[in-house]
Amino acid sequence: xxxxxxxxxxxxxxxxxxxxxxxxxxxxxxxxxxxxxxxxxxxxxxxxxxxxxxxxxxxxxxxxxxxxxxxxxxxxxxxxxxxxxxxxxxxxxxxxxxxxxxxxxxxxxxxxxxxxxxxxxxxxxxxxxxxxxxxxxxxxxxxxxxxxxxxxxxxxxxxxxxxxxxxxxxxxxxxxxxxx
Amino acid sequence: xxxxxxxxxxxxxxxxxxxxxxxxxxxxxxxxxxxxxxxxxxxxxxxxxxxxxxxxxxxxxxxxxxxxxxxxxxxxxxxxxxxxxxxxxxxxxxxxxxxxxxxxxxxxxxxxxxxxxxxxxxxxxxxxxxxxxxxxxxxxxxxxxxxxxxxxxxxxxxxxxxxxxxxxxxxxxxxxxxxxxxxxxxxxxxxxxxxxxxxxxxxxxxxxxxxxxxxxxxxxxxxxxxxxxxxxxxxxxxxxxxxxxxxxxxxxxxxxxxxxxxxxxxxxxxxxxxxxxxxxxxxxxxxxxxxxxxxxxxxxxxxxxxxxxxxxxxxxxxxxxxxxxxxxxxxxxxxxxxxxxxxxxxxxxxxxxxxxxxxxxxxxxxxxxxxxxxxxxxxxxxxxxxxxxxxxxxxxxxxxxxxxxxxxxxxxxxxxxxxxxxxxxx
Numbered sequence: 001x002x003x004x005x006x007x008x009x010x011x012x013x014x015x016x017x018x019x020x021x022x023x024x025x026x027x028x029x030x031x032x033x034x035x036x037x038x039x040x041x042x043x044x045x046x047x048x049x050x051x052x053x054x055x056x057x058x059x060x061x062x063x064x065x066x067x068x069x070x071x072x073x074x075x076x077x078x079x080x081x082x083x084x085x086x087x088x089x090x091x092x093x094x095x096x097x098x099x100x101x102x103x104x105x106x107x108x109x110x111x112x113x114x115x116x117x118x119x120x121x122x123x124x125x126x127x128x129x130x131x132x133x134x135x136x137x138x139x140x141x142x143x144x145x146x147x148x149x150x151x152x153x154x155x156x157x158x159x160x161x162x163x164x165x166x167x168x169x170x171x172x173x174x175x176x177x178x179x180x
Numbered sequence: 181x182x183x184x185x186x187x188x189x190x191x192x193x194x195x196x197x198x199x200x201x202x203x204x205x206x207x208x209x210x211x212x213x214x215x216x217x218x219x220x221x222x223x224x225x226x227x228x229x230x231x232x233x234x235x236x237x238x239x240x241x242x243x244x245x246x247x248x249x250x251x252x253x254x255x256x257x258x259x260x261x262x263x264x265x266x267x268x269x270x271x272x273x274x275x276x277x278x279x280x281x282x283x284x285x286x287x288x289x290x291x292x293x294x295x296x297x298x299x300x301x302x303x304x305x306x307x308x309x310x311x312x313x314x315x316x317x318x319x320x321x322x323x324x325x326x327x328x329x330x331x332x333x334x335x336x337x338x339x340x341x342x343x344x345x346x347x348x349x350x351x352x353x354x355x356x357x358x359x360x361x362x363x364x365x366x367x368x369x370x371x372x373x374x375x376x377x378x379x380x381x382x383x384x385x386x387x388x389x390x391x392x393x394x395x396x397x398x399x400x401x402x403x404x405x406x407x408x409x410x411x412x413x414x415x416x417x418x419x420x421x422x423x424x425x426x427x428x429x430x431x432x433x434x435x436x437x438x439x440x441x442x443x444x445x446x447x448x449x450x451x452x453x454x455x456x457x458x459x460x461x462x463x464x465x466x467x468x469x470x471x472x473x474x475x476x477x478x479x480x481x482x483x484x485x486x487x488x489x490x491x492x493x494x495x496x497x498x499x500x501x502x503x504x505x506x507x508x509x510x511x512x513x514x515x516x517x518x519x520x521x522x523x524x525x526x527x528x529x530x531x532x533x534x535x536x537x538x539x540x541x542x543x544x545x546x547x548x549x550x551x552x553x554x555x556x557x558x559x560x561x562x563x564x565x566x567x568x569x570x571x572x573x574x575x576x577x578x579x580x581x582x583x584x585x586x587x588x589x590x591x592x593x594x595x596x597x598x599x600x601x602x603x604x605x606x
Contacts, residue, residue: 108396116527118508118552119378119596120421120434120478121485123398124441124462127418150397151418155354155375 058102058180071098072107072175075133076168079114082128084136092133095175096140106179109133111151112158114167119153126151133173148178210249211334214277214301215239216256219264222287230316231285234294237323238283240362241340246561246579247331251277273301281330291315294322298330308333320364337514337559342600344564345379345388346575350592356390356403361557361577361599363588369403378553378596382424383603389413389422389431400433402448413446414453421465425472426603432456432466432475443477443494456494465509468492470516476500478508478521487521487534501534503541509553513560514601518580520544520554520563531565533580544582553595558602564588566595 058066072095075088084092099105111126111133130149138144159166215238220231242248259271264282272280280299285292291314298308310329312322321341328338339361348357351368356376359366370376374394381388388403400419402411413419417437424431431446438455441462446453457463461481468475475492478485482499485508490497501507506524513519519534531544531554545551549569556563557577564577573593578585588594 115550116524118485118522118524118529120464121462121480121508123418123420124436124464127436128440148396150393152375155377 058105063177063180066177066180072177074172074174077129077171077173079116079167079171080125082111082125082132084132089136092136093140096137096142099137099142099146102180104180105177106146106148108148108150108176108178110156110174110176111149112156112170112172112174113154114170115154115157115162116167117154119155122153123151126153129171129173210245210247212251212276212278213242213248214251214256214259214272214275214280215242216259216280216282218283218285220285222285224287226316227287227292230292230319231287234285234292234319234323235283237320237362238296238326241324241327242330244362244562244584245327245331245336245339247334247336251275267299269299269301269304272299277301279307283326288313292319292322294326296326296329298333320360324360331559337602339557339559339562339602342558342602343381343385344575344588344597344599345381345390346566346589346594346597347377347379348589348592348594350594356388357594358388358405359588363575363586366589369405378420378422379598380422380424381598381600382428383426383601384428385600385602387424387428388598389424389433391418391420391422402431414444423465423467424601425468426470426601427472428603432468434462434464434466436462443475445492456490457497467510467512469512470514476510476512476519478510487519500536504532507532511555513556513580514558515560518556518560520556522552522554531563544578553597555597555599557599562599564597564599566597 073091075084075091078085099107109130111128111130113122113126117125127149130151134147134149137147157166157170158172159169218235220228222228222231239250243250255275258275259268264284267280267282269280278301280301282297284295293311293313295311296309297306299305300307308329310326312325314322324340327340331338342361343358344361345356345358347354353373354375354377355368355372356370356379357366357368372392372394374392377391379388379390386404386406388405390401390403391398392401397415398418398420399415400413400422402413404411413431414433414435417435419433419435422431422433429448431448433444433446434441435444440460441464442455443457443463443466444453444455459479459481461479463477463479466475466477473492475490476487477490478487484505486499487501487507487510488497488499504523504525507521510519510521517535517537519536521532521534522529523532528548529550529552530546531551533542533544547569549567551565551567554563554565561580562577563580564575566573566575573595574587575589575594575597576585576587
């Protein structure tokens with residue numbers, strides 16, 4: 001018991017010290033605070049600028065610029081498979097959240113394959129992958145008429161090499177924003 | 181013994197004085213032909229070069245054919261034949277020639293005349309004479325036409341003027357091209373800046389069906405090459421792997437419109453279409469049998485891609501491949517008995533030949549590269565395919581037994597070849 005109280009007391013002491021340090025740090029930066037205070041007087045508006053800036057920028061940017069920013073991340077698949085891997089689901093959930101935050105955006109899902117299939121069967125496999133992604137997004141509440149799909153088979157590899165690493169990269173679904 | 185057999189065989193056919201069909205199959209020797217140096221009469225350097233190209237092209241065609249076996253230069257040099265109008269056929273027979281071809285190229289102003297005479301070395305008879313006349317830029321065509329006349333005389337399908345359609349990204353994106361069977365005269369046909377793929381040539385040599393991504397999703401078009409016009413055949417979903425019927429009146433293709441790839445038949449005259457397959461798998465690459473009664477296709481309805489044959493109305497599908505877990509991209513030989521296809525083993529593709537009558541399977545390519553989209557020549561003696569064995573994808577041709585491999589393309593990636601079909605029954 002004595003030990004515990006000792007530890008607690010020591011902990012509180014340390015925390016208070018840390019608190020002091022933070023205050024000291026804040027005190028180091030006042031010049032900027034002062035400048036801000038001079039130009040814009042109200043300090044309350046400050047905490048929310050980031051999301052506002054993002055939304056505005058999407059309206060201002062061209063589709064090409066938006067796509068270059070990579071708001072929607074690609075996902076990857078197993079060899080010869082088109083089911084959504086468990087480790088890829090969080091990426092799709094993030095993508096769905098972004099799409100919900102930007103309800104006017106329409107997307108094209110591209111299905112891609114590694115080189116180890118014929119051109120024809122890879123077109124079929126890429127289409128199944130794109131459809132699996134579309135269905136998953138729909139299950140998360142994204143409207144089907146915001147989503148188009150296309151399969152490029154193995155015609156557009158990310159990595160042109162012929163090894164496991166390249167193949168793993170090339171088995172993927174890409175998201176292209178086609179309307180904002 | 182072999183030579184005697186051939187001579188007897190050959191001359192008896194000549195004496196019969198009728199259209200004959202010699203079926204050259206494995207092991208049967210080709211017709212021994214002597215082609216002494218052409219007589220070339222030109223008065224400009226360009227004409228001389230063109231005349232020499234005619235001779236070279238003609239020799240290369242015959243050497244490629246597997247119907248003819250041209251005598252070597254050493255054997256040719258043994259015969260001191262001085263009179264081109266009356267060849268010493270006895271001397272030609274003595275060095276092993278069955279037939280003798282005497283060629284002559286003359287310049288007439290801006291044009292060239294290519295005359296050829298064919299003689300039977302044993303009976304000492306004149307067999308055939310042909311003459312072609314045209315501008316110098318058609319020099320290769322004149323040579324190919326002469327070769328075709330020889331093939332036709334011996335009852336063979338004329339292949340030297342046949343063409344190969346293919347896809348190339350040499351100018352940045354995948355576009356449709358055509359070339360002569362020997363890789364010359366490569367011409368770009370589409371300028372869509374989208375992506376084109378999987379072309380299929382008609383039997384009349386005037387249409388190419390192909391898939392284009394120019395409007396987003398892969399739609400099927402027919403290009404009328406001599407009018408430069410495109411006709412939209414199928415859109416909605418993905419529409420790929422077309423194949424013209426032997427009479428060019430119908431087009432088979434695969435469409436993913438119903439949810440997965442199913443095979444459709446399209447009537448070129450009425451524009452009507454009908455669905456032929458109803459399976460849970462992807463049914464792809466439909467190919468008409470040479471008699472137009474059956475359809476060969478690939479399907480993964482059993483879990484992995486395998487080859488099937490069904491009636492032309494879509495009924496009675498039966499599986500024909502049982503070796504390997506991934507068999508696709510088939511093509512049916514004009515003889516109706518052989519099928520060439522791609523088989524995947526350990527992630528690599530090689531070409532295999534299946535004999536329907538005996539169920540025998542022969543492996544035609546080997547190595548660690550990809551060998552894809554095989555297609556028979558119109559006479560079934562040669563196979564065109566694409567391979568990345570040299571790094572990028574290039575188009576190759578080889579004989580039905582895997583011999584005489586030749587690379588036809590070199591710039592960019594070149595793939596998905598389709599050799600023009602010729603329906604000689606019409």
